[in-house]
Amino acid sequence: MSERFVVIDKNVARSDFAADVRRGLTAPRKFLLPIYFYDALGSALFDAICELPEYYPTRTEFHILQRHAAEIAALMGPRAEVVEFGAGSLRKVRLLLDAMQAPARYLPIDISAQHLAQSAVELQRAYPGLDVQPVAADYTQRLLLPAPLPGAGRRVGFFPGSTIGNFTPQEALHFFVLAGQLLRGGALLLGADLVKDPGVLHAAYNDAQGVTAQFNLNLLARANRELGTEFDLAKFWHSAFYNAPQSRIEMHLVSRERQQVAWGRDRFEFEEGEAIHTENSYKFTTEGLHALAMDAGFRPGPVWTDAGRLFSVHWLHAPA
């Protein structure tokens, strides 16, 4: 399968790194968007994060899915189609496909057609009988999916990894509204990281090997590579802390000194200690997550967690 088999959504938003960097670094409180973490190096660093002893979410979610795959597959029913939001978790969707009764189709949605084509080829090879139909689209915006196949069962959305934690509550609600429209009459299988001991959270985003710091600093390195900014990475440090009132980990890049960073003829000014906010990673309670989903018309179903209550996987019935 090559990229020409990817369905390209009409409105697939061209993300504009240069414009977003300019906007973020000229704002009164500087920020960069976490979507830009994931160039080739950033994606490799994220894969390394997932293997770290301190970073529990990936392996905990995997074990929850593994343990409850049969029950989840029963809820999905025969000939279901899986719509995955993002194309980054082939290992996780395989757990579902292996447990499902005659999965009809797999529709990964991702903004990167190239990334999609790659993972679709891999999955198609492993499941020759499965209809794999990648869709290049921005799932934070309204999009169109191919019509259900004749005789198909339920349409089930799959949004693992607690990627929903990168959204503000308002953006999360918006996501649920859009997903509800795509999954009408079906369901959403969602992974959400849980509120917990701040010490455990702190360790997960401040790993001893410094991989998370590299992942965060790669935003500046990427801007240097792709845009020609002149960030000196040694002059910024990785800061990650739990903001308890907002139930979120915040990541920042903090300037070690007063400095100017050149970008062509432009200069960005930093005070000593001034931060660029690079990510929020919201942590949820089951009640909080259900409240958001219900506001968008979803009806709560089973919730699965691990023994340590670190992570949760939710079955949410889509609006009829």
Ligand code: AVJ
């Ligand atoms: C991919 C957004 C779920 O928030 O834990 C990992 C990204 N950032 N370490 C998360 C991330 C720092 C991750 N998500």
